[in-house]
Amino acid sequence: MNTSELNSFIVILIYGSLVLLSLLKLTNPLKVNRKANFWFGIFLFLWSTFWMDEVLFLITGETVEFHSLFPIRMIQFFTPVVFYFSVLFYTNPSFRFKAADIWFLLLPAAFLICLLLVKWGYTTPFEYLSVILILIQALFYTGLSYVTIRRHQRKIQQFSSNTEGINLNWLEYIILVLLIVNIIYVIYNLFYDPKSLNFFINAVFLLVIYWVAYYSLKQKEIYPLEEKQRQELISIDADSDTEEVKRKLISDDELVKIKKQLERVMEAQKPYLDSELNLIKLAEILLVSTHHLSYVINTGFGKNFFQYVNEYRIEHAKKLLQDSDHKYSILGIAYESGFNSKTSFNTTFKKLTGKTPSEYKRMSSGL
Structure with missing residues (x-):
């Protein structure tokens, strides 16, 4: 031919x-x-x-x-x-x-x-x-x-x-x-x-x-099928971590209150281990609106939702990597920590720690 x-x-x-x-x-x-x-x-x-x-x-x-x-x-x-x-x-x-x-x-x-x-x-x-x-x-x-x-x-x-x-x-x-x-x-x-x-x-x-x-x-569905939830998420500004600060959604006292409540829930209930966790689910646990929760995370912690949740996941993964009694593979640790793929786990871990999970595990074990 x-x-x-x-x-x-x-x-x-x-x-x-x-x-x-x-x-x-x-x-x-x-x-x-x-x-x-x-x-x-x-x-x-x-x-x-x-x-x-x-x-x-x-x-x-x-x-x-x-x-x-x-x-x-x-x-x-x-x-x-x-x-x-x-x-x-x-x-x-x-x-x-x-x-x-x-x-x-x-x-x-x-x-x-x-x-x-x-x-x-x-x-x-x-x-x-x-x-x-x-x-x-x-x-x-x-x-x-x-x-x-x-x-x-x-x-x-x-x-x-x-x-x-x-x-x-x-x-x-x-x-x-x-x-x-x-x-x-x-x-x-x-x-x-x-x-x-x-x-x-x-x-x-x-x-x-x-x-x-x-x-x-x-390609899976990007936004929830339920119209009310979809509208809530779409209405959140892409740059709300800077824009929302300019207009207060709640008082400073209310912000501190929700911030402390959020920290307690994250430590006690560990919702971040759910790989499908989103703003709507977390807001339902806290019994607050999605916009208020987004505002608290952006303003109170200076992070977006993705950064906030994945920092908890990485800290959980670090503990598993340091624990010699657990014989999880890297993929197993990724799933146990709330990630839904090894790629996203490796990328996020390297971004937050400067090391890959394998490098961190070797360093922790003294090898």
Whole structure:
């Protein structure tokens, strides 16, 4: 099989994989992150259309003319916008479109005008302008998506003690890879022969698509399904550790009272050993509101919820590592301390102690 045949095979795999994954996300068998998966499914379908002309060429043996796929070219430009919509709903399932959001259509409108002018024969300079608009839109919406995910990662630390399954890292990595590949592709289209890069680009895209399939299908529900609890958590500011200080939610006396109550509960009941502990569960134990508890942790301890709980977990893990009577493995100690994976345990332990759990255990045993 030569390079051309191999590239054709990869193109078929790309198109088929994207269409299949799109259908899986749209049907959403697990019924999780419904709105986000709906928009993500549309994004995947739009993404698949970028290989439609190559697939049609393989089927018919004839090069597809520009005007034949003109409607497809029109909707393709919405791909980064739709991807951003999916990110919005992953990070905020209660998001609602407003009239002010009409600005989302400004760049697509400019691109459609360029496409129409190219179709009517005005290839210069509108053909190049349309490619530049594609690059601008890709940069703008991938950048906006990246910022939204980073803000989400800060927010979830305000209410979740284990963020590994809900931090959307996989989307963050995909954004970076797609951004780099798209920049290379656009540069080659403008200044070089894009056919020389086709095999490399398609091979990278195929790997990215399988990465997307794996992580998107295993993505669990990020926010609670119960509407009241969801709204409580969404309304917590991502930067509340600094913002909440500016406006007092409770009196100083009440803050001290809840702070002491919280410390007693953490020492006596050890709720941090529950790997699914979140702000709602801890607030229910203390019989206080989630906003008040968040305020106490942020203001009274100068930490977010994630930091506060995991410091207790690490202290518990250190005791187990120092205890020679317990023959737990590192993974066993991670689970016993309230972590739900060895990766998150190692990362948090190294961040707080400057050593890995294995290094700390060796040091404690005097080896």
